[in-house]
Amino acid sequence: xxxxxxxxxxxxxxxxxxxxxxxxxxxxxxxxxxxxxxxxxxxxxxxxxxxxxxxxxxxxxxxxxxxxxxxxxxxxxxxxxxxxxxxxxxxxxxxxxxxxxxxxxxxxxxxxxxxxxxxxxxxxxxxxxxxxxxxxxxxxxxxxxxxxxxxxxxxxxxxxxxxxxxxxxxxxxxxxxxxxxx
Amino acid sequence: xxxxxxxxxxxxxxxxxxxxxxxxxxxxxxxxxxxxxxxxxxxxxxxxxxxxxxxxxxxxxxxxxxxxxxxxxxxxxxxxxxxxxxxxxxxxxxxxxxxxxxxxxxxxxxxxxxxxxxxxxxxxxxxxxxxxxxxxxxxxxxxxxxxxxxxxxxxxxxxxxxxxxxxxxxxxxxxxxxxxxxxxxxxxxxxxxxxxxxxxxxxxxxxxxxxxxxxxxxxxxxxxxxxxxxxxxxxxxxxxxxxxxxxxxxxxxxxxxxxxxxxxxxxxxxxxxxxxxxxxxxxxxxxxxxxxxxxxxxxxxxxxxxxxxxxxxxxxxxxxxxxxxxxxxxxxxxxxxxxxxxxxxxxxxxxxxxxxxxxxxxxxxxxxxxxxxxxxxxxx
Numbered sequence: 001x002x003x004x005x006x007x008x009x010x011x012x013x014x015x016x017x018x019x020x021x022x023x024x025x026x027x028x029x030x031x032x033x034x035x036x037x038x039x040x041x042x043x044x045x046x047x048x049x050x051x052x053x054x055x056x057x058x059x060x061x062x063x064x065x066x067x068x069x070x071x072x073x074x075x076x077x078x079x080x081x082x083x084x085x086x087x088x089x090x091x092x093x094x095x096x097x098x099x100x101x102x103x104x105x106x107x108x109x110x111x112x113x114x115x116x117x118x119x120x121x122x123x124x125x126x127x128x129x130x131x132x133x134x135x136x137x138x139x140x141x142x143x144x145x146x147x148x149x150x151x152x153x154x155x156x157x158x159x160x161x162x163x164x165x166x167x168x169x170x171x172x173x174x175x176x177x178x179x180x181x182x
Numbered sequence: 183x184x185x186x187x188x189x190x191x192x193x194x195x196x197x198x199x200x201x202x203x204x205x206x207x208x209x210x211x212x213x214x215x216x217x218x219x220x221x222x223x224x225x226x227x228x229x230x231x232x233x234x235x236x237x238x239x240x241x242x243x244x245x246x247x248x249x250x251x252x253x254x255x256x257x258x259x260x261x262x263x264x265x266x267x268x269x270x271x272x273x274x275x276x277x278x279x280x281x282x283x284x285x286x287x288x289x290x291x292x293x294x295x296x297x298x299x300x301x302x303x304x305x306x307x308x309x310x311x312x313x314x315x316x317x318x319x320x321x322x323x324x325x326x327x328x329x330x331x332x333x334x335x336x337x338x339x340x341x342x343x344x345x346x347x348x349x350x351x352x353x354x355x356x357x358x359x360x361x362x363x364x365x366x367x368x369x370x371x372x373x374x375x376x377x378x379x380x381x382x383x384x385x386x387x388x389x390x391x392x393x394x395x396x397x398x399x400x401x402x403x404x405x406x407x408x409x410x411x412x413x414x415x416x417x418x419x420x421x422x423x424x425x426x427x428x429x430x431x432x433x434x435x436x437x438x439x440x441x442x443x444x445x446x447x448x449x450x451x452x453x454x455x456x457x458x459x460x461x462x463x464x465x466x467x468x469x470x471x472x473x474x475x476x477x478x479x480x481x482x483x484x485x486x487x488x489x490x491x492x493x494x495x496x497x498x499x500x501x502x503x504x505x506x507x508x509x510x511x512x513x514x515x516x517x518x519x520x521x522x523x524x525x526x527x528x529x530x531x532x533x534x535x536x537x538x539x540x541x542x543x544x545x546x547x548x549x550x551x552x553x554x555x556x557x558x559x560x561x562x
Contacts, residue, residue, distance in 0.1 A: 021369075025198060025369050034371055035371055036370055037368065038364070038369070039367060041308060042308060061370075063474050063551055064370065
């Protein structure tokens with residue numbers, strides 16, 4: 001099981017959850033891994049529950065959805081409440097946006113707050129990049145993918161006009177995550 | 183003409199694509215010259231990518247006013263000599279049925295990708311389903327047979343899109359790629375080789391475009407501009423395309439040939455893979471995304487010593503009847519999980535002598551491996 005890493009990113013439609021999953025999957029691919037990336041969302045472009053799953057393995061993946069969550073990335077309270085029960089009890093980790101999520105205590109699960117939205121708004125002056133700040137922090141904390149792979153995935157995935165901003169957001173995320181790894 | 187190896191358009195290597203993107207790149211690899219479509223979840227991303235990529239490779243992309251216009255323009259493009267494709271989901275597939283019958287009867291090669299979602303009607307637009315399987319067989323009126331493929335991964339959406347063009351050109355028939363939301367929106371790593379094997383349609387100047395001496399033949403296909411006298415009609419026609427709307431023998435011969443040209447070559451068309459079937463007491467027969475859940479489930483149960491095997495159908499139509507007859511004579515039970523109310527299970531029951539257990543799930547979600555494990559435990 002340890003060879004497969006299963007990440008679930010969840011939040012509210014419009015927070016960039018699907019894009020965050022695409023970037024994380026691309027980063028794992030850049031690391032030379034096999035990846036399964038899936039999303040679930042409603043028909044509206046904003047609002048409603050939204051989730052993105054990324055399964056990362058050293059080998060081809062038969063079933064590409066998350067079965068047990070190793071890393072939960074929670075951007076919104078309702079999403080956190082919905083998925084916290086699916087996190088692996090031994091060694092699972094939750095990284096959450098402290099602006100939108102208040103914790104439940106769960107035995108055996110480490111939960112790390114990250115001020116992703118606050119940093120995006122106050123430091124980067126943008127409401128577009130909390131998702132990417134969050135990814136930077138998650139990668140710094142969990143080592144899910146390499147930092148270089150995440151940088152290149154951001155550059156490859158986001159629109160050109162936002163590339164510089166998003167690359168700053170990744171670095172801000174790395175900084176927020178530093179010193180918080182287990 | 184006929185089979186030919188060409189260089190891949192994408193540089194060989196690994197790519198991280200969604201299924202929709204892989205369909206677009208498969209079409210480019212197959213040298214598709216024309217694609218028309220109308221956006222619909224979960225197929226829109228293919229159209230988005232083609233609208234950009236076709237400009238780069240010199241092919242034509244057209245967003246039409248609706249799905250009916252989309253497929254009709256593909257029929258025209260095909261007769262103008264282009265390899266043609268349209269892409270849609272269930273609601274669009276329904277709108278296209280009349281033109282599909284026209285394409286079948288005029289022996290027009292074209293590829294139709296149906297990224298299935300949960301229906302009927304508008305259903306749940308962003309959710310998965312696999313309810314269009316029988317529609318791919320007999321959605322249009324009259325008696326006919328087309329070809330339908332069922333990919334289970336992003337890699338296969340790329341490979342089977344290429345295969346669909348080859349089959350369409352080889353047999354002069356519409357070929358359906360029965361994708362599902364779960365594979366269309368899935369992102370995976372795929373490998374692209376240096377070369378692609380393509381089939382380009384046969385031409386024979388002066389030969390009749392709608393008849394052959396053999397009762398199961400595929401006639402050569404001229405295009406507009408070749409200088410042939412060309413009549414194309416959805417009415418019953420003789421080998422030169424001349425309308426014959428009351429002649430019993432001409433109608434019988436045409437309708438029969440259109441079926442036989444496929445059925446008599448089904449061994450050349452049908453693809454499948456099998457896992458752990460040699461000593462299996464129970465066989466899971468599956469296709470599309472559900473086959474991934476099934477294989478995952480069976481590997482777990484094999485670990486507990488349960489003798490279960492998997493047959494995955496990569497081709498749905500023509501149906502693998504001989505194969506299923508054979509498996510049905512060797513196992514005690516067959517289990518058929520699918521994201522509809524048992525459309526393929528019904529076909530399996532026609533040919534398998536053993537007990538066939540259908541598991542149809544229509545809640546807009548994939549059939550989870552845990553569900554399949556639970557069901558299989560009751561059978562072994």
